[in-house]
Amino acid sequence: MGELIPLPEPVRVALGDRPRSVLIDSAALAEVRARFADSQAEALAKYLEESQSPNTLRAYRADWIGWAGWCAQEGRQALPADPLDVAVYLAAAAEARADDGVRWAFAPSTLERKAAAIAAVHAANGLPSPTRSDVVRLTLRGIRRSRRAQPKRKRPVLLHTLTELLAQLPEPGWPTEPARRRDALVLLIGFAGALRRSELATISLDDVDVQTDPGTGEPVLIIRLPVTKTDPTGVRQQQVALPRGQRPDTCPVCAYVAWTELLEIPTHEQLRAHSFETSTTLHRCHGFQGTPLSDGTGRPLFPSVSRHGRISSTAMAGRAVAELIKRYAAKAGLDPQLFSGHSLRAGFATQAALGGASDREIMRQGRWANPRTVHRYIRIATPLEDNAVTKLGL
């Protein structure tokens, strides 16, 4: 991120003419020259110049250009500056976002440096600093304080939370059975697959393969993810494997069996008339081979479902997936603000870490390329592990 506002040409030209010693009070130096020998004035000038590192001088210079550009834009005077203008400028810079539109453009320390640059140029011109005024000091203090309050991290869905969310599924039977089965699968594979909401929304039935785990002989779901955030071209196709769960009600394969069984019913009328198997104590995934609906036509795995149980032919939007998770969170008495479509993914990493999975294992299933992302989740999971607080002897 460069400066907030492109610099008007006259300002750029005027600043370009300034020597590097922009921060040295030339009037004061002239006075020194008048009173002392040139060599003594030169020595003083040299050490004053050396008082700031070249990096600081460079930064101050860029900061001053930014400030002068803003003043030109707003029709305000840069030197000497009105303290209120400096405060407005710093507040506007504090609000600015980086090019990604998410992160802040300037850290509090950068904003303080911007203020320091304005102060330094005033000092160099023998002028009182506008940044000593209350309005500027309080603005900077407010910026520091507000940034110190950490942004709320989206709450990861841990296994017990997932169980709470699943407990909020609608009643078995008509007309809620389609939503019940679909939502259970969204919650389960979103969690076990560490999937993003956009990925959940775009999975088609053709992307799901049923294979047999050579170790247990039980079915495993293989979900191919054609498009990911890190690989939008789909050149390196990624897949996640979802083995059966310990309990039928938290088994992703059982949830898939239950959902596709319902999708296989050809008409809405037949669906309404169908009597559904409601037992949740037995695995239904044993021996499951797959569904004929994976026929290459690209049917969405997660179509939207109306309140009346009607299943649409189009996929849920990514936003609808996030809303679904928030809705279940609210029903479970949890703060929906803390749940996003990303929660299932964060929850996977946290729960896997609690279960003793290694970084490498977590990164593999979650397709995380950056270990730092995973470490952040693991820190949440095991705050006391590798943590010096346990060695304080409290």
Ligand SMILES: [Zn+2]
């Ligand atoms: Zn199962």
